[in-house]
Amino acid sequence: MTSLSHKTGVAVLGIYVADLAFRAPGMPGLGQTIAGTGFAMGPGGKGSNQAVAAARVGAPVRFISAIGKDSFGDFALSLWRQETIAPHVRVIEDAPTGAAFIYVNDASGDNAIIVVPGAASQLSTQDVEREHQAIEAASVFVTQLEQPPEAALTGLQIARAAGTTTVFNPAPALDFPPQIYGLCDFITPNEHEAALLTGIEIHTVDDARRAADVLLERGVGCALITLGAQGALLHSRAQSLHLPALCAGTVVETAGAGDAFNGAFAAGLAEGMSAEQAARLATAVAAISVTRAGTAPSMPSRQEALALLQANAGALAQAQ
Secondary structure, three states, X not given: OOOXXXXXXXXXXXXXXXXXXXXXXXXXXXXXXXXXXXXXXXXXXXXXXXXXXHHHHOOOEEEEEXXXXXXXXXXXXXXXXXXXXXXXXXXXXXXXXXXXXXXEEOOOOOEEXXXXXXXXXHOOHHHHHHOHHHHHOOOEEEEOOOOOHXXXXXXXXXXXXXXXXXXXXXXXXXXXXXXXXXXXXXEXXXXXXXXXXXXXXXXXXHHHHHHHHHHHHOOOOEEEEEOHHXXXXXXXXXXXXXXXXXXXXXXXXXXXXXXXXXXXXXXXXXXXXXXXXXXXHHHHHHHHHOOOOOOHHHOOOHHHHHHHHHHOHHHHHHOO
16 A cells, blocks of 8 residues: 555546547437538547546546557557556457547537447456556546446545545446445536436536435535536535636537546645635636537646636635
């Protein structure tokens, strides 16, 4: 086990996929072909996106995953080198690197996504156990549900045993072992995921508080529910704080906003920020990300995020 005083940075367990983004005025129906207005291929996958967001905010990042031995996998390795992310990645020769179809409405920026994890779907508990040192050495461990939930559970167990702060992003909204709740220092669903987890429809901040209370009752240390244009709710037994959303410009694409938030939040915690400070940093990073196309490419730098917070310092003080 790594000494708490020697822990640094963020370890992320998740998947990488090649994002294939199509922009169009609407989604075609079955049997229908429509003309699109744009196409782009770029890096994606919740885990990899979160790793990029954390790295651009300034955290040392280790990324645990699996990829195929193909051109998409080569692109992933190149991305991580460029972003100074340390890959702890198994290469599987007979499986493809993951890919995602992303439909983006060219008027609103709203999106719909189909993800095929590919090689990352084979991430096993043994894979995670082999990378225990990367998790134990980190200040913060982050995982989601695009890889098998048993792998997420194992990562969280290793992190908890090592005294590493745990952040669980229950996305996409799939079934997972209930013992995960008790391993979460922070759980970070969006309003839709929180509603599915708790059975409470979330339309207001008070709805989010009721849902957060359910998550606390299940053993979570703190619920951080993102609420889109309504901002985010940071809710624990010690405090309940509504963080207003920030505006950084015209919304271009919302895909990746949650990943921007989670990666920046983890980076802030790893740096020694309080949960509130880290969550405020995360709202700025997410606000900037939606003004840009793409997922990982949309993640802003630390300087950009701090500048947005500074520009909104007066308004945020009034919101207290």
